[in-house]
Each structure stands twice: as C-alpha cells, then as structure tokens.
Amino acid sequence: MSNTELPHKCSIPQKMRAIVLPQPDEQIHLNDVEVDVPECANNELLVKVEYVGLNPVDANFAKAGFCEWQYPHILGLDAVGVVVKANKGVFPNVGERVMWHANIGGQGVLSEYTTVPNFAVSVVPDGLSPSQAATLPCAGMAALISLDKIAIAEGDTVLIEGGSGAVGQFAIQYAKQRGADVFATASKRNHKMVKQLGADAVFDYNDKKLCDKIRRELGPQGFDAVIDTIGGDATSRNIELMRFCGRIACLQPLPHFDQNLMYRRAPNISVVSLSGAWLANSLCAQQWLSFMGNLLLEGALSGDIKTPSISAVDFSAESISAALKNQIAGGFTGKQVVQISS
Incomplete structure (x- = not known):
C-alpha cells in the first residue's frame, strides 16, 4: 500500500x-x-x-x-x-x-x-x-506539449505569453532546463516572480510600446519560437515578432490571419490540445x-x-x-x- x-x-x-x-x-x-x-x-x-x-x-x-x-x-x-x-x-x-x-x-x-x-x-x-x-496535470502537460511542438533546444530564444499563469510558470522552467533564452510577458506586479522562475527578460503586456521594447532587448533577428497562451490579436503580434519560419504553439483558438503576415513570416503554427x-x-x-x-x-x-x-x-x-x-x-x-x- x-x-x-x-x-x-x-x-x-x-x-x-x-x-x-x-x-x-x-x-x-x-x-x-x-x-x-x-x-x-x-x-x-x-x-x-x-x-x-x-x-x-x-x-x-x-x-x-x-x-x-x-x-x-x-x-x-x-x-x-x-x-x-x-x-x-x-x-x-x-x-x-x-x-x-x-x-x-x-x-x-x-x-x-x-x-x-x-x-x-x-x-x-x-x-x-x-x-x-x-x-500539475493540465497546466504542466500543456507546457510540456508546447515545448515539444516548437522543438525548443539549447540556444533558442522563446517568448512565453502569460508568464505568470500556471502554463507560463511551467513553460519558463522547462524551457530554461532545455537551455533556451526565455522572454515572458506578465503584469508588472508579477515580474519579480516570473524572473525568479528563470525568465531572462519580462515585459508588461499592457505596455503600449511592448513590441518596441522587445525588439530593443531581443535585437533584429526575432524569436525562434513562441508559446501563445493568450490568443486573439496577441497571436498575430507574436508571429510578427518571430523570425522567418519561426515556430509558435497556440493554446487558444486561432484568429483570422492577415495573408501578408503569413507570406512575410511563413510561421510553423502548432495547436495544443490535451483534450484531443x-x-x-x-x-x-x-x-x-x-x-x-x-x-x-x-x-x-x-x-x-x-x-x-x-x-x-x-x-x-x-x-x-x-x-x-x-x-x-x-x-x-x-x-x-x-x-x-x-
């Protein structure tokens, strides 16, 4: 027993x-x-x-x-x-x-x-x-599946949307274990906690200059990968922040994508569904x-x-x-x- x-x-x-x-x-x-x-x-x-x-x-x-x-x-x-x-x-x-x-x-x-x-x-x-x-189950499994879908490896740069949420917390820790450079978004009051989990840089998702600040920190190359827990307009914004043929794991329903954005970024889009x-x-x-x-x-x-x-x-x-x-x-x-x- x-x-x-x-x-x-x-x-x-x-x-x-x-x-x-x-x-x-x-x-x-x-x-x-x-x-x-x-x-x-x-x-x-x-x-x-x-x-x-x-x-x-x-x-x-x-x-x-x-x-x-x-x-x-x-x-x-x-x-x-x-x-x-x-x-x-x-x-x-x-x-x-x-x-x-x-x-x-x-x-x-x-x-x-x-x-x-x-x-x-x-x-x-x-x-x-x-x-x-x-x-552990839903949030932790969703984080693990997301990291596998975007094939995070040592040296990759990854953006984790909603870093202070349960999925984000697990994803940050496992991404760091795999050797990635981790960027995350969170409300300002949660930045300290997200940093303590291992995020290398944290941004306020309410900041109107969010994209500019990310680009200044990241440089011109764009993210190798994104874990998108937010959905909606954030998904298109995140694809814009990725490098050409970057990888994104989406945990929310996909929005309507601008075709010009799809041509310019040619993203590899994965959908995460535990229920599947x-x-x-x-x-x-x-x-x-x-x-x-x-x-x-x-x-x-x-x-x-x-x-x-x-x-x-x-x-x-x-x-x-x-x-x-x-x-x-x-x-x-x-x-x-x-x-x-x-």
Missing part, C-alpha cells in the same frame, strides 16, 4: 456528492447533487477523489458547454485521489494515490468518486502532497499523458520544478462557481484547488 492509510477493503457507498453544470450559463451557476457511484470497466480504476485542480478551460466550458456533454454534467478535469477498486491484474493497485487529466468527453472529476482508465494515470510519489500534485488525446481515441496519446504526469511529479518532488501557489476552494457549488468566475476574470498567479476528501 502506497501514500495512504486507506485499507484494502474499503467500504464504497452507492451514492456520492457531485458538482454539476445544469446547463451552460454565462453566469456559471452550478448545483450540488447526489448521484450513483460509477462502476468501473475492465481496465478502469475506481478512485476516491481527494483534490481537483481548476483551470480556465473548466470555466470556459461552464459558460459555453461542450458538444459531447449531456446535462447535468459533472465538471472538472484535473484530479488526485486514491484507488479503491481495480479489477484483478489492473495496475495501479488499490491503495495507490494517482493523478490524471480526465477525458473531456466523459463525466468530470468534481465528485467524491470517479473512474479513469488505468493507463492514463500517474502514481503520486511519497513525499509529494496530493494538493500540490493537483496543480481523448477525442481522437488515441491510446498512444492517452498513455503520453501518463508519461508527462510522471515527469511533472518527478520534477515537483525533486524541487527542480516549482509548482504554482495554491488557493483552497470548498467542495460546494457556490464556492466552485465563484472560483470558476475568478478563473475567467484572471489576475491571480496560482492554482485554485478543491479539496473533495482527506
């Missing part, structure tokens, strides 16, 4: 609490309900959920909904919990603490129990708190989520990677509704984490 004092013969109830979205709603009104504890299929684990990390994508889908959901829908994608049931021969074993990024096409993880395919989880090592592990691993039914991609989870857990345990600060959220519809509104409003640098059970 690892990471927990949970006995192997755990009493599993028939009903559980869950936080559901009755219907997509601009105001984000969630409900606290009681539903059946799910049954796990052959390769699935039944997990008693301990912590759920909230992300901007949770808030966006609470407002707009998702085409594959039926309502009411349980929200939440990033979870940490303890395995309480697994079929014979299925690893991880009962009693193991696991972390994962859930299937967006299925029910979410803001519930006392949930199921997850065994090949998509990562075992949380002893010595790392479960709440800390809950900050599930929506494409790609077993290889789902297993890759587990592999990235292992990397993140190892980095957090060793101290090589600093995790975002945690803001605790109560396991109630009212508190989570407010927290998701806060995700959209922005202006904070940490991760909101819901404690489901202890």
Whole structure:
C-alpha cells in the first residue's frame, strides 16, 4: 500500500456528492447533487477523489458547454485521489494515490468518486502532497506539449505569453532546463516572480510600446519560437515578432490571419490540445499523458520544478462557481484547488 492509510477493503457507498453544470450559463451557476457511484470497466480504476485542480478551460466550458456533454454534467478535469477498486491484474493497485487529466468527453472529476482508465494515470510519489500534485496535470502537460511542438533546444530564444499563469510558470522552467533564452510577458506586479522562475527578460503586456521594447532587448533577428497562451490579436503580434519560419504553439483558438503576415513570416503554427488525446481515441496519446504526469511529479518532488501557489476552494457549488468566475476574470498567479476528501 502506497501514500495512504486507506485499507484494502474499503467500504464504497452507492451514492456520492457531485458538482454539476445544469446547463451552460454565462453566469456559471452550478448545483450540488447526489448521484450513483460509477462502476468501473475492465481496465478502469475506481478512485476516491481527494483534490481537483481548476483551470480556465473548466470555466470556459461552464459558460459555453461542450458538444459531447449531456446535462447535468459533472465538471472538472484535473484530479488526485486514491484507488479503491481495480479489477484483478489492473495496475495501479488499490491503495495507490494517482493523478490524471480526465477525458473531456466523459463525466468530470468534481465528485467524491470517479473512474479513469488505468493507463492514463500517474502514481503520486511519497513525499509529494496530493494538493500540490493537483496543480500539475493540465497546466504542466500543456507546457510540456508546447515545448515539444516548437522543438525548443539549447540556444533558442522563446517568448512565453502569460508568464505568470500556471502554463507560463511551467513553460519558463522547462524551457530554461532545455537551455533556451526565455522572454515572458506578465503584469508588472508579477515580474519579480516570473524572473525568479528563470525568465531572462519580462515585459508588461499592457505596455503600449511592448513590441518596441522587445525588439530593443531581443535585437533584429526575432524569436525562434513562441508559446501563445493568450490568443486573439496577441497571436498575430507574436508571429510578427518571430523570425522567418519561426515556430509558435497556440493554446487558444486561432484568429483570422492577415495573408501578408503569413507570406512575410511563413510561421510553423502548432495547436495544443490535451483534450484531443481523448477525442481522437488515441491510446498512444492517452498513455503520453501518463508519461508527462510522471515527469511533472518527478520534477515537483525533486524541487527542480516549482509548482504554482495554491488557493483552497470548498467542495460546494457556490464556492466552485465563484472560483470558476475568478478563473475567467484572471489576475491571480496560482492554482485554485478543491479539496473533495482527506
């Protein structure tokens, strides 16, 4: 038995609490309900959920909904919990603490129990708190995928938009580990924190002379690569700041591009989508989520990677509704984490 004092013969109830979205709603009104504890299929684990990390994508889908959901829908994608049931021969074993990024096409993880395919989880090592592990999946995996898509190597110059956000924080640290020169944008109050994470230069994204100041610092050559967490007009601006045939990883929907800009820069544009691993039914991609989870857990345990600060959220519809509104409003640098059970 690892990471927990949970006995192997755990009493599993028939009903559980869950936080559901009755219907997509601009105001984000969630409900606290009681539903059946799910049954796990052959390769699935039944997990008693301990912590759920909230992300901007949770808030966006609470407002707009998702085409594959039926309502009411349980929200939440990033979870940490303890395995309480697994079929014979299925690893991880009962009693193991696991972390994962859930299937967006299925029910979410803001519930006392949930199921997850065994090949998509990562075992949380002893010595790392479960709440800390809950900050890792979505933001950390998005950062790792982005760096792989733009093939960051030693000596590259990379711009990381939104350096004080969770994705930006992980991307800065991993880019520095790969030997890149890191430029980042952030609000002025967060410049010190972003520098402490390893950014070589930080710029205020509200500065009207942002592009001029970047060019003065960078020189005429342009960035080798960009991680664009902002989207919209910032995407076109970032392509303008790249060298010819530069590389950009986009975490937001692509804007309409000016064709002259495309001819002048000929950018290599990559789209980052964690959900695609599930929506494409790609077993290889789902297993890759587990592999990235292992990397993140190892980095957090060793101290090589600093995790975002945690803001605790109560396991109630009212508190989570407010927290998701806060995700959209922005202006904070940490991760909101819901404690489901202890």
